[in-house]
Amino acid sequence: MPPLTLDGDSLGEKHRHLNKLVQEAIANEQYELPNISAENSDIDNLLKIKVAAKTRNVDYIIQVIKSNDMLYAATAIKKSTWLVTEAQYAHIINPEYLHTQLQPSMNTKTFNKLMLHIRLHLKDEKRVETFYEYLKDTASGYKWLQNCSIPFIENVIKNERLVPLDLFKRLCRRSAHFMKYYTRVEGESVYEVKRELLFLLKSHTLEILNILEDKGNEYYPDMGKKKTKIVMQICPERILAKFDRYIGAIDLSVATKYLNKNEIKSFLHQQAAYITCRLFDENILKLFINKMPEEERFEFVKKTFIDKTEMSLIFTEEEKTMIESSVNPYQWYEYAPFNVALPELEKLVRKESAPPERCAMLSVLIRCARRNPQHIKTLLKYYAEKHINEPIIFKLKFVNNLLSEVPTHDFDVDTWNVLDKLFHSMELYTETDNEQHNVQMCLQAILTYKLLHDEPIPDIIKEKIKLDSLDLKQKHLNEDQKNKVFSYLLKLRMEEIQILNTKDESDVHDYVVKLTNALILLKDWKKDINTYPYILEKIHDLVNIKQENSWSHLNFSNLYLTNKSWRRSMFKDSLSLCVSEDTCLNALKHDPQMLTRHDKEMDTLRSNDAVSLRRLLAKLRVFWPESLAQQWIDAYLLNLNKTTGHKATFKGLFTLLPQKEVVELAKKHVPLDFKINWGETDHTEIKIRKNIANYLYYTRPLIPLDTVLSYAKGxxxxxxxxxxxxxxxxxxxxxxxxxxSKLLDAPVSLQKHGIQLAFLKLNTDDLKSLFSNIWDRTKNSSIQAILFKNTYDKMCNVNNTTDETKLWELLRMFIDKLDKSDGNSVSQDIFKKLGNVRKVPVSVRADYYMRSYEYLTSLPASTNCEPYVKQLTQYAPIIMENLEDDFVAEKLLSLAEEKFLMVNSEFIEIFACYVLCGKSEEGQLKRFQRVINPAMEKAFQCWDNIHSNDYYVKDNFKEFLKQLVWHFLEYFTYNKMTVPARLFVEIKDIILNELPIVENYLLITSWKLVTEYVTLMDEHGFKCGVFDKTKLTDSGCFGNGWMSDEMADLWKDIHVKISPSFGPAALKCLREDVIQYSTSIHCIFADAFERTFQMLSFQNYYFLLETLEYMLDDECITSYLVVSRIMPKYVEDELKPKRSELRNKIRSHPSSVVKVHYHNDFWNFAED
Structure with missing residues (x-):
């Protein structure tokens, strides 16, 4: 039976005929639906698939989906959306059936396409939730959330997982209810999430503003003009009341429009500190001034910025200095009436010797005069009289500033003559070369004026002006003026393209540039090219010349691509103008024979290795198999004998040829000798073999892997x-x-591919038995490295606890069987994986860490494993809570005394984490006595040891205490441990017994206070689990000794309850020290108190002020001296009331000693 052919010439006609055949087949009850076959044409098979899809033949569609031909499978999936959406087929479209029954028989690409189609079209919430639950642990599982029910999504985000930002945006678009979970976005800063949520600002303004303001110290994302307008229309009072927060986010040019004109002065006074901080934007003050009533502006500017008589009423001394250093005094005359500004600036100009400054001053006058033609004339006359001899560079700058502010074509004759005099002084009307100066704006002004006033345009102006840079300001012209200017410009362009010189290629290239400029002119002035057929004729003539001279390599694409809407008018010449896949596809839609008529251009395209033609070739193979496709196949076969274009040739051949013919071609060229000898062998044949091997995967359907393996040798x-x-x-x-199996029995080079294929396709149980056998029988280090690497990678990405455990068992077996004698037979790639614990799943991470550490530390120094051991050592604090006690004590911290006393010891943090990670207070003390206490005793014996002028033992011990406090805060915040009160007390007692307090007062006192704080936490009943971790984001995590704002917010609740007890406890300590050392101890005690808060990472002054409030005791003068000394000098506005209250208490104390100290501490700081 002959293959089915479609009637019609164009692609659209063929599609319509195919659709007609589908309808006829459906109407024909006798029509049989045989299986698709490689022996049949693509049209035959596509017809069957479409009929099956229309008639809902489920079994047929399933069989097609299982085929290796992506065209057929993709068509079946696309045309069978009913299979996905209708509930009656849920027994097929469910994750269990798809993954256990269909996936094993489907190629990967088809299965992924099917899953994507399901995800995009399945809207039944319950069924989608089933898919999510089944796939949630896979890398793309989160993508199924979007179509789940809203309560289901909320539960997942709130309790189960973070979601990527792009998905979170889609969820919020579906329901704004999800906005409140903006801290549950994966891998993005809160700032970035807030910025992306601004798309909801118009519909949910108040909710978005609440989110922006949620963390007061964060920067707000930029809103731009449109979003600023939204917030200022809906809630201007809110924005202005919190102007200090929003000033960096809103567009002030929009926001200032909503200010009351009569309240600008008071607003400037209130917000001066925040406005002056943004003086890098020189227009910021002007934005506010411009909104004042016009009659009041200059008076305000004069008194405030020029005479400065009222500047102190609005700005502080610091703010005044910032303004004066950012804005030149003469710039304020922009707001003056011209008759005031001119004489004042004239005085300044006379005193100024620097030409750039004089030019800047005179440019201010332009802005004063620009709205009054008479003032412009006066200014020009003044400039022509007084400054015509300025250096040309500054004269030109002044004139260009004028031209950018004022439409000079509207000047009267007198004004123009003055300006023209300046043009003459700049030698624009002479043969002088002005190329080094930017005179084009001046030349444009001359041309426009003379053209609109019907004056002859001097030839010298025509010669100097560059039409390709002509940027006439159309907005200043009326319609008649626009038409007049355009007609003149078009005439110039037409004169340029009048004569087409075809002597050589360079002439044609120059002509193409001129013709392109003509097209750009039409585009810029929004003209229709069909109104100017002369230009289309010139384009056609250019194409004819290209063809007559066989200059197929010349590029005319700029002509074709200038304006997309004009391409229809150039259709007949499109392949000559711009030969590309897109123009060829367009030809198939309207006149496929163009590809035959332009065979030279097609040959160039077929030989271009850098161009992809997959879409075009796919259309040719399906709809023109006997005509165009065969012509292209023949042309590609001829290209085999050429020296270039082989990549494009084989890509094209393998895309067009049926699988059977590709296999035959590949067999024909299989090398007999897989060793390439470039000196003796035919290079053309070698290139053919190389490209066959390289591009076999372009074949449709998939080429048998055996065909590829026949080349995969040597x-x-x-x-x-x-x-x-x-x-x-x-x-x-x-x-x-x-x-x-076939690949694993092959030579080593192919075994590697077999291993990778096994990891990709086999289940975990099969992998475990298969690779344990391979490991046992191979001694090849590269094979072992690939086995180890792939097992490691799969374990890190499997997202299934059961499989993670099985793969870890396989890896553990690998580690146990690694060479332990000298390690020289082990690949460095394995060492790298052993050192990289961070990616290992949590379920097996601790076991992996301990086994890796034991192995790497067992190897001799010659293996160069130190970097990987160091990597593991640095990771120990992160994983400490999951490590076995004996492993840490006997392996990681073996020789504890030696490691504790090392110079710049890297183990100090590990010691702190180890003792804190005891499961209870008894466990902590047990660990302390086992490892830490002996190391401390040794440290106290070596307390005064010096290395490089540093007391390194003291430094190590201080670092240990710092890390101890720091990791307590971290573990407690994440609900990982109880309050270590007994441990801290034990350490305090040992320090007091072992160290002389006179020499170590700061250390001992600060630790006593820290211990007091932790003990009070225990007494107040704070237990593990006090914090809500969902309030934490990635940006809210701990840094090295730094507590984020989010963490600080959580700890504030504890601190408020602790401070009423901690303040008096600290005061008690102070009293005892005063008795022992006298009142002069208060300075050192204040330092120890500050160090306490540093160790507790309470950088926010809220914590300090909260405690100081409870330390003042009228009967203890030294308490006032301590509080005065350590009270913060710079605080945020919300803390100023509390600080002011404390300052008032200290200042009002009757003791003259207190007053002296207070005024000494605050002599340079004004009252709050």
């Missing part, structure tokens, strides 16, 4: 790798099993 293996990887990746699980 020197040709490197070229076959792309095909080998692509085809093996797409194999179904059933097919993969056959090839895995």
């Amino acid at each position: 020197d040709y293996l490197q070229y076959a790798v792309p095909s080998l990887n692509s085809i093996s990746h797409n194999l179904s699980a059933i097919e993969s099993g056959e090839y895995v």
